[in-house]
Amino acid sequence: MARLRPVTGGSFARPVEEDRARRPFRNREGTAVTDVTTDSSTGQARANAELLREELVRDLREQGAIRSEAVAAAVATVPRHVFLPGETLAAAYAADNAPIVKSDGHGLTLSSVSAVHLQATMLEAAGIEPGMNVCEVGSGGYNAALMAELVGEHGRVTTVDIDPDITERARAFLDEAGYSQVEVVLADAEHGVPGRALFDRIIVTAGSWDIPPAWLEQLSAGGRIIVPLRLKGTTRWISFDRDHTGGLVSRGYGLCVFVPFQGAGSHAERSITMEDGVVLHLDDENVQLDAGALRAALHQPRIERWSGALFDMPDEQMLFLLTNDPAMALLYADQPVIDRELLARPALRGVPVLVGGDSFAYRAARPNDEMSSGYESGVYAHGPAAEDIADRYVGLLRRWADKYHRRGAASIQYLPELATPPVPSSGVITKRHGTVVVTWP
Ligand SMILES: C[S@@+](CC[C@H](N)C(=O)[O-])C[C@H]1O[C@@H](n2cnc3c(N)ncnc32)[C@H](O)[C@@H]1O
Incomplete structure (x- = not known):
């Protein structure tokens, strides 16, 4: 039987119009550069990469994925191709391209580099500011480098992954691209990274069934979590702020697809x-x-x-x-x-x-x-x-x-306790550690 569920990729929130990875990119002189691989050792390749980054920023602004100058500057600066060896330059800078890094041999993707339009969307939702202490759950290197640009020299970025192959790659690429200040941690993020907390922002990049207590404990008072949360068989990235009761309340959300969260927090649906x-x-x-x-x-x-x-x-x-x-x-x-x-x-x-x-x-x-x-x-x-x-x-x-015919009409709360609805309600979803409540005001 064919696979019935999407396993990786990016967001469904916007239509995929065209496979940009296969469209030849032409530089200002009109030369096609799709055949240039990510070997950036030549000056020409570096110049092409810079032009592709400029075009990418323009595309992401048009799509609404980039809304701030800070995220635009980060995308314009970080050499994404360094984190994607083997991809053509055009593929490395295609907004929708989410290359698979590792799969389980049975068609399930375990790790991918997320599509840059989704990374930009989630970074905009995070509102990272200079000097912040930020944690990324699920590593690849590129997204952590964007975060490093956003927090600047006085901030801190930690990226944690459960898979040693992935942390090894991320460490090597971050060093090569000039982001050796990013801390790469090998661990099951179900327990967070206590030694680096408190975090102003936690950005999760794997499809999570629940919000582990450690993430709330390691979040600063005014902190924000952006998490792709499994809801009724689909995944929404949700940007959550703390509310006055100790729970979380959504600021925004969008449909997306992420690889599954592994380890102690994994969940068979x-x-x-x-x-x-x-x-x-x-x-x-x-x-x-x-x-x-x-x-x-x-x-x-x-x-x-x-x-x-x-x-x-x-x-x-x-x-x-x-x-x-x-x-x-x-x-x-x-x-x-x-x-x-x-x-x-x-x-x-x-x-x-x-x-x-x-x-x-x-x-x-x-x-x-x-x-x-x-x-x-x-x-x-x-x-x-x-x-x-x-x-x-x-x-x-x-x-x-x-x-409710509009974007963002739902309000999503996370209560860090197991609440039982007074009457059966599909808007109340009991998780392992807490309860998600979706309301339509
Ligand atoms: C989509 S990939 C990461 C993408 C990367 N952050 C990016 O934006 O390009 C998701 C990663 O989450 C990792 N992961 C899954 N479960 C995890 C867990 N419990 N703790 C830490 N990492 C986990 C996987 O190994 C995988 O590398």
Whole structure:
């Protein structure tokens, strides 16, 4: 069976328009430089790298990933190609390129160098200032070098990774690029880096199931954590500030994909195979699913319902759907399933699915010129109760379009204690050490 889950990369928050890594970059004289590898020993290669950095900064500003002069200056300064030996210069400076550094041999990526547009977005969210003490969880070298530029000569940067191959690489590249002041630590970051705390900023670069107590203990009073947190089978980078109760409250978030957090904090998420090539992912252990009944439903003809509401911002709409009905899960199908027309294309990348006993419904979209986005949302539903479950889903689609059609509409809190909701609520997600509460004000 083909892989059903994305394993690495960057962010889904913006469409991937084009594989920039393969587009020949031309310098100001019009010479294509894609064939220049990252061997920067020649003056020409160094000059090309500088031009590529300038173009990268322009691109990232246009995309909205760079918003401050400080992050622009850092990206314009750090030689990313030094951290990516073997990549062409153009690939090293492509905004969406997230080269895999290490995988487990079964298709799971263990380490990658994150896409620079995502690194810039998270650094902007972090708001790192000169003189700060900053910790990066998950190393590669490049991002830590950007942080070193941001904290300046009076600040401190620590980068910690669980994998000795990765720390060794990071140390070597940081030294080569001139950032030997960055401290590279080999450790399971579940326990933080107590010897270097307190941190003003902690930036996590692996998909984390929870926020370990050590991160809160090692965060300064006015500190901020930026963490790719697993929520209902998807990952959101969330920028959290401390609130007055000792918990955390979000300042911003975005959909992203990161390699999984390993070690003591790793977590096996619940997934249920409906049939070969069709998998359901859900967080909540208490939601009972009858895989046999759902398989039977899958083979019954589908009905469709259209909401009359616009389809837009799939990442924002998805977060709303996943956190507004306890029976909402994620449905993934592989290409052969789509080709057999058992399920429609939205299931290929994962789509919110509402499950009720022997029936289920998932989100669809169709062109509609009357909508400002050009698309209308709807659902496809299967099973004996398809009509009811489709109506329930359409109600959610309309509510989102009516009240929450904007970026950042949710407020996300992290309570460092295990809280039980008074009534079952999909917006309250119990983790190992604490509770995530997603509300829609
Ligand atoms: C996406 S890569 C790091 C990317 C790098 N920070 C960058 O921005 O290019 C994620 C890293 O997290 C590391 N990692 C996973 N679990 C960890 C843990 N428990 N403690 C420390 N590092 C961990 C992996 O070994 C991997 O190298």
